[in-house]
Amino acid sequence: MHVPDGFINAPVSVAAGVAAAAAVAVSLRGARRELDERTAPLAGLVAAFIFAVQMLNFPVAAGTSGHLLGGALAAILVGPYTGVLCVSVVLLMQGILFADGGLTALGVNITVMGVVTVVTAHLLFRGLLRVLPTSRRSVTAAGFVAALLSVPAAAAAFTAVYAVGGTTDVPLGKVLTAMVGVHLLIGIGEALITAATVGAVIAVRPDLVHGARALATPLKLRVGGALVDAPAPAPAAPAAGGPTKKVWVTGLATTLVLAGFVSFYASADPDGLEKVAADKGIDAKVEEHAAAGSPLADYGVEDVDDPRLSGGLAGVIGVGVTVVAGTGVFWAVRRRTAEQPAAAATSAPAA
Template structure:
């Protein structure tokens, strides 16, 4: 659902850029509360994983494909504010390096694919978790429903933006029907990917999943007639660090394999937005991408003639760049939180 340059007019794109900038500023502050030394490394990995899986277009209807948006997955794994940042990092890398999603439409894409999907999915997820039994299966089921609804919600958001600032004269009813219809189907694929991924992480490290916080129960002991939290075993931190490292390496290797090898077998059909745009004529004023001459444009390495090798190298490079960029952002956010904690401690001791 990457919106290219030319679909939405300049004033509307400018407004969404302001909205996106404001949401990112709020998310940076919110991420300081969500991230700690255990989860900050995972956030960079989540961004890289979303980049990799977005390369795996899957068929959803005759001549149409879909791909992961990732807002629900990121929000549930690392928190809604951090999730907005994860998807935004992915969109920025895709727009600058791979000419995927217009640069003048970056605000539109962040608003639609990062903000809307994350907010809608996490609201649905939290609502379901509150009424479902406290179990890992409930987390997985809630992830499925939240992800499934987030995709048509993004389609509705795009339709609304097109209604306000579309550059072609197409009946909004036709756009809405086509966009929502195909993205309901794409949402099913999004739900399957999200539920499988969240379920896999919850199965091995539920303490690292932001959305599974309700599953964490501290052991309490009765001391002199009062209940107190039991101290964690001394060996636990070492084991946890080892497990986090294994999870991170496994996730990175999986992302590299998906982007570098499996992506070659992805569907070549246009995705939902591209298909609707071509069928309904809303792509008549599509502009040339500012990064069209990028060495990695269209997810291929320039001057590498072998399609499999070219696409695989581009995918591996993309995963590497995204994990570095994401990890840098979240490391800086974590450092800022650590500085705030130190300042608060110093103030409290005065």
């Protein structure tokens, strides 16, 4: 659903850019409460994983494909604020390096693919967990439903933006019906990928899943006929190269395989937005991407003739750049959070 340049006029693109910048600023503050020394590097891995899986277009209808948006997955794994940042990092890397998603439409893409999907999925996910039994299956099931509905919500949000700032005169009712219809099908693929990924992580390290924290309920003891919380055991210091590092290395290896090898077998059909745009005439004023001359444009390496090798190298490079950029951002947020209590303690007057 990457919106290219030319779909949305300049005033609305600027307004969307301001809204996206505000959402990122709020998310930077909120992410300080979600990130710690374990989850900061994992958040960078989540961003890289979303980048890799977005290369894996899957067929959804005749001549149409879809790919993961990733907002629901990021919100469940690392939290809603960090999730917005994850998707924003991915969209920025795709726009600058791979000419995927217009640069003038970056604000639209962050708002639609990042903010709308994350907020929708987070609200649905938390609401479902309130009524479902507290279990790992409930977390996975809630993630499935949240991911499924987050995609048509993003499609409806794009239609709303297009209604205000679209550059072509197209009947909006037909656009809304086509966008929501095809993206509901794409949402099924999104839901399956999200549920499978969340379930896999919960199976090995539920403590690393932000949306599964409710599973860590305190042990109850009966004292004097009443149930009270048992004292929590002191957390063990993580050993160097311990389980968290193993999860990170395994996740990175899987991500590299997806981007560097499996992506070659992705569907070549246009995605949902491209198909609707071509059918309804939304793309009549589409503009060439400002980074069309990038050596990695269209997910291929310039001057590498073998398509399998070219696409695989581009995918590996994209994963590497995204994981470095994402981890750098999240470590900076985490470091600033850790420095604030120290600074407050230093400035406090002595008794």
